[in-house]
Amino acid sequence: MTERPIDLRSDTVTQPTREMRRAMADAELGDDVFGDDPTVIALEERAAELTGKEAGLFVPSGTMGNLVSQMAHVPRGGEIVAESESHVVFDEAAGHAVVVGASVRTIPAREDGTMDPQALREAFRDPEDPHEPLTALFALENTHGHTMGQPLTAAYTEEVASIAHAHGVPLHVDGARLFNAVVALRTPARDLLAAADSASLCLSKGLACPVGSVVVGSRDFIRRARRARKLLGGGMRQVGVLAAPGLIALQDGPDGMIERLEEDHANARLLAERLAALPGITGLDPIRVRTNFVLFRLDADALPGARHLDARRLRAAFLDALMADGVMMVEYPHSQIRAVTHHGVTAKDIEQVLASVERALTRLAGSSRVASGHDVSPRTAAEAGATSSQSWPGGRDPAPETTTAGTGTTPLAAS
Numbered sequence: 013m014t015e016r017p018i019d020l021r022s023d024t025v026t027q028p029t030r031e032m033r034r035a036m037a038d039a040e041l042g043d044d045v046f047g048d049d050p051t052v053i054a055l056e057e058r059a060a061e062l063t064g065k066e067a068g069l070f071v072p073s074g075t076m077g078n079l080v081s082q083m084a085h086v087p088r089g090g091e092i093v094a095e096s097e098s099h100v101v102f103d104e105a106a107g108h109a110v111v112v113g114a115s116v117r118t119i120p121a122r123e124d125g126t127m128d129p130q131a132l133r134e135a136f137r138d139p140e141d142p143h144e145p146l147t148a149l150f151a152l153e154n155t156h157g158h159t160m161g162q163p164l165t166a167a168y169t170e171e172v173a174s175i176a177h178a179h180g181v182p183l184h185v186d187g188a189r190l191f192n193a194v195v196a197l198r199t200p201a202r203d204l205l206a207a208a209d210s211a212s213l214c215l216s217k218g219l220a221c222p223v224g225s226v227v228v229g230s231r232d233f234i235r236r237a238r239r240a241r242k243l244l245g246g247g248m249r250q251v252g253v254l255a256a257p258g259l260i261a262l263q264d265g266p267d268g269m270i271e272r273l274e275e276d277h278a279n280a281r282l283l284a285e286r287l288a289a290l291p292g293i294t295g296l297d298p299i300r301v302r303t304n305f306v307l308f309r310l311d312a313d314a315l316p317g318a319r320h321l322d323a324r325r326l327r328a329a330f331l332d333a334l335m336a337d338g339v340m341m342v343e344y345p346h347s348q349i350r351a352v353t354h355h356g357v358t359a360k361d362i363e364q365v366l367a368s369v370e371r372a373l374t375r376l377a378g379s380s381r382v383a384s385g386h387d388v389s390p391r392t393a394a395e396a397g398a399t400s401s402q403s404w405p406g407g408r409d410p411a412p413e414t415t416t417a418g419t420g421t422t423p424l425a426a427s
């Protein structure tokens with residue numbers, strides 16, 4: 013059992029730093045719906061400056077950031093071209109359909125998180141044909157979650173933008189983890205977004221703020237996005253208390269939280285390299301770990317003690333065994349398990365995670381001796397699985413997409 017839980021479910025679990033909490037307490041405030049909150053204004057200006065855009069808009073979440081951007085760009089009956097498993101398509105409760113009134117045309121990602129430019133060229137609808145929706149927006153996700161957090165380069169973004177712009181269609185970037193791409197590619201945010209018309213940047217993931225995203229774009233786009241935010245009930249009043257940590261996070265150098273993401277990437281790579289070497293782990297090429305996501309599968313053939321479990325129950329038993337040891341990961345689509353490194357997770361924690369993984373695999377393999385040499389109680393996989401489902405710290409109710417496998421309840425990660 014680790015001294016404190018090591019929560020690798022997502023980088024959304026990060027806690028604000030002491031400095032952020034102090035800044036929240038001391039923030040200068042005003043009514044932001046009147047445009048009077050100096051802390052919000054400063055954050056919006058800082059985000060715009062960092063990304064080379066004219067203006068910014070503070071919103072409560074990444075989901076709202078993407079939604080107001082779609083509302084600002086896309087007319088009802090328009091169509092959005094996006095990656096098949098991008099957050100906008102997969103994990104935002106069909107806001108594009110319910111709120112925007114748009115359809116999506118999806119294109120699968122390649123291994124490096126990009127979509128085939130030729131497929132993008134072929135995705136345009138014929139505006140003269142009354143049967144067809146009007147192609148109204150291209151969307152990219154940088155980093156791209158479902159390909160293990162691949163960073164998309166400035167050159168690729170420019171190529172996609174030029175395809176979109178040739179038809180008068182704007183490009184939006186879901187930059188929930190754009191700063192991970194900035195660090196991984198050593199390319200400034202303003203360059204990564206130079207060709208994009210808008211972007212939504214999350215503060216509440218690896219940057220460790222408690223709440224919020226900033227949408228950036230032209231002044232005219234932000235005016236429309238602000239109206240959309242009001243419509244959604246996202247106009248907030250003395251909201252500088254929530255914006256204040258963002259100003260700390262977006263500082264240059266070691267005072268901010270952007271440079272620090274490098275540590276998360278190094279920890280993810282360390283985790284991946286060591287995991288990939290363990291019997292029982294498959295589907296993980298550590299070279300592909302470019303940012304803070306590690307995705308892997310369990311190799312049932314290497315875990316004969318768990319032969320009676322189907323694939324879902326095996327994953328649940330593995331996750332529950334980790335949980336009983338104080339380590340949290342989550343199920344991810346395509347039979348994968350996800351671990352995300354973030355602020356508050358150290359290289360020492362990664363060693364503990366690896367020891368817990370070895371113990372869990374040893375149990376599932378049917379042996380009582382772990383690879384690192386420590387004896388463990390000879391519990392069965394089923395016993396391990398029985399321990400933790402009741403003590404899931406997030407206390408989340410099983411959602412419709414929840415996988416209930418074995419004795420454990422393991423929500424599929426969307427965040």
Ligand SMILES: Cc1ncc(COP(=O)(O)O)c(C=O)c1O
Nearest residue numbers: 073074075076099186188426427
């Ligand atoms: C790629 C991506 N976009 C958007 C979001 C939505 O952010 P939020 O949870 O703040 O709504 C997430 C959440 O994890 C995400 O991973």
